[in-house]
Amino acid sequence: MGRSPCCEKDGLKKGPWTPEEDQKLLAYIEQHGHGCWRSLPAKAGLQRCGKSCRLRWTNYLRPDIKRGKFSLQEEQTIIQLHALLGNRWSAIATHLPKRTDNEIKNYWNTHLKKRLAKMGIDPVTHKPRSDALGAAAGGAAGAQHAKAAAHLSHTAQWESARLEAEARLAREAKLRAVAASVSAPHLRPPAAAHGLDSPTSTLSFSESAALASVLEAHGAAAAAARAAMQPMQAYEEACKQQQQQQQQWGDVDAAADAGFAGEGFTGLLLDGSLSQDLRPAARDEEADAGLQETEEEKNYWNSILNLVNSSSASALPTSVVVPAPEAYSRVPEF
DNA sequence: AAAGAGATCAACCGCTTGTGT
């Protein structure tokens, strides 16, 4: 497969964008749309490659981008989704409205990864450090084992999520049959109706029990899917704890909070409250001041720790075939 | 006030995937 020449052409500018360049790009896209990125620079009068223009647009100029500090909920979402999806930043970004994959990736690498490490959690495996230390003692082979274990964990969880979605389809078919005779206004529409395509956002926790019964029809797969739900349930508990803490802080938007705890993880992902920074200013300062741990801080991170532990406990039954890693290189549409 | 260290993040690089022919 041939590589595109991209920036190899002579005369094309590289490096930071100037305000004039931004203006040109913005003006052109506002008027014509981006169309073909490769031909865009010439049309817009820019001495840049199309790739550079696309990156500048998607990561910086796009009007629907939220910049600035990540909220507490956004942090939690990133950690949870990273435990589930690994370094699939674009997939994680689909659950964080107005945040770019690049921004999430940077935030993970510069903030969250370090915090987890400081807590004794391996940011790669999302397991307590004791495992990682063992791996370190084993030298390169040990490190490789840890990496492989992390990958297996992610892929296993991914497969679980797939099974979960499969079960959801079965459940929806069942519900449709029921709906034919009984109106069911309490039932939430499928996640797809909200424009989400991730398997991780297809169920609320309250639906878990109902789903479990449907899953019985899937035999061994049922256990895997139930296991996949455990971290989500643990996450909801962590969220509820966090909600209590935020109420103590006193400046939390009540409506957003109600949606947060009441709707569970799915609600969190669907909830517009993600776009608001609910974290009290005092917490920001503490975090910025070098992680001086208050009680709230400890509780918050203990919640995360519990969550991670629960995730680690959700092992995949050996009867479930884990597909080759290549199968996960793109997020499938369910 | 100055220098060095560390943190941050925009941008680049190169590989992979999707799509059209």
Add this chain to the structure above:
DNA sequence: CACACAAGCGGTTGATCTCTT
């Protein structure tokens, strides 16, 4: 089926900013 091209993606780099001494 094979190939070429466009776009997407994740890892990495390096300039800049902030903090510490």
